[in-house]
Amino acid sequence: MRRSFDRPHEEIINAKDLKESSADIQKIIDREVKFLNGDGRKVFLGGFAQGSAMALTAGLESKEKLGGIFAVHGYYLSLTEINEANKETPVLVLLGKKPPFRPWDKPDGFYPMFEKTFEGLKTIKSVNTMVEVVDQDVYYDQEFIQKKLVQFVKSSSKL
Amino acid sequence: MDADKKIKKEFRFQVFENEVIIEPLSGKHELTIIWLHHLYRNAADLSIFFMHGVSLELEVSSLSIYLFLTHNPFSERQNRPPSGSGESYLS
Numbered sequence: 001m002r003r004s005f006d007r008p009h010e011e012i013i014n015a016k017d018l019k020e021s022s023a024d025i026q027k028i029i030d031r032e033v034k035f036l037n038g039d040g041r042k043v044f045l046g047g048f049a050q051g052s053a054m055a056l057t058a059g060l061e062s063k064e065k066l067g068g069i070f071a072v073h074g075y076y077l078s079l080t081e082i083n084e085a086n087k088e089t090p091v092l093v094l095l096g097k098k099p100p101f102r103p104w105d106k107p108d109g110f111y112p113m114f115e116k117t118f119e120g121l122k123t124i125k126s127v128n129t130m131v132e133v134v135d136q137d138v139y140y141d142q143e144f145i146q147k148k149l150v151q152f153v154k155s156s157s158k159l
Numbered sequence: 160m161d162a163d164k165k166i167k168k169e170f171r172f173q174v175f176e177n178e179v180i181i182e183p184l185s186g187k188h189e190l191t192i193i194w195l196h197h198l199y200r201n202a203a204d205l206s207i208f209f210m211h212g213v214s215l216e217l218e219v220s221s222l223s224i225y226l227f228l229t230h231n232p233f234s235e236r237q238n239r240p241p242s243g244s245g246e247s248y249l250s
Contacts, residue, residue, distance in 0.1 A: 025193065028178070032191040044192045051195030058195075067190075153190070 015079055018057065025058035033064050040064035044153055048072045048138075048145075052093075060086050068092070068156035070149055073138045076120025090128040090156040093121065094148060096138030128156075 029043055036042040044067045047055035052074020059069035060082045068090040076093075121129050136144045169184040182188075 024177075025195070028193055032193065035188050036191065042190050044190070045195070046192060047195030049197040051197055054195045055193075149192075153192070157190075 018054075018077070018079060021054060022058040022061055025054070026062060029058075029062055029064055029066070041067045041157075044068050044070060044156070046070035046072070046149060047074065049074050053077055056080065056091070056093075059089065059091075062086055065089065068152060070094075070152050072145055078120060080120075088128060090152070091121070091130070092148070092152045093129075093131040094138060094145070095131065095133045097133060097135055 025045075029040070029045070032043050033040045040062075043064070045055045045059040045062075046069070047053070049072070052071035053076065055069055056071050056074065057077050057080045059066055060080050063083055063085055065085045066089050069086075069092075071091065071093045073094060073096050121131060134144075138145060171180075171182050171184055173180045
């Protein structure tokens with residue numbers, strides 16, 4: 001029997017919950033856009049691991065043109081319905097080479113995730129999508145993540 | 160000794176049922192980062208974005224951390240509570 005974490009993400013997640021979460025995040029985006037005088041480009045969506053997958057889904061599905069999406073060590077869900085408004089939105093995906101310390105991870109466990117993320121991101125077809133595979137420990141090196149986030153926000157704000 | 164310390168920036172830290180909002184007490188609202196955290200990581204961990212180093216150079220006005228639920232891969236429970244029932248199946 002295959003374990004749940006050996007199966008494709010699309011098989012183990014609940015699509016209905018995913019869409020509900022995406023809709024809830026959209027409400028937060030709408031609220032923040034209102035605070036920012038209607039400028040969605042001042043709203044950035046980011047996340048880590050599962051949160052990263054959700055950030056890509058909710059951000060790319062958003063009807064508001066966002067400033068950027070910062071996804072750390074996550075994956076791309078093919079269920080994502082990319083909104084025209086965010087086809088050109090800057091996206092930075094950071095993937096850490098260092099494997100997590102979880103007993104069920106296979107030694108090559110990350111590479112299928114890399115492939116899946118790369119394949120998925122091709123469908124975004126945005127000139128502003130970048131994937132960086134880094135040596136840093138993206139699980140615990142929060143200072144590194146913080147620096148990358150700041151760089152990303154600053155560079156995206158200039159676009 | 161603490162009385163000698165100069166405050167660089169003050170933040171309001173609000174914890175709601177499904178959201179944590181951190182925002183500076185002063186300045187104009189210029190930027191929002193909505194951060195979706197890891198399944199096992201506390202949302203408040205992300206407050207480090209504001210706490211030291213380069214974070215202070217970024218003119219972020221608020222950080223909204225949304226607590227969401229998709230699926231718990233560790234639970235093979237068949238009778239999951241319906242969404243919105245109030246029961247967490249992560250417990």
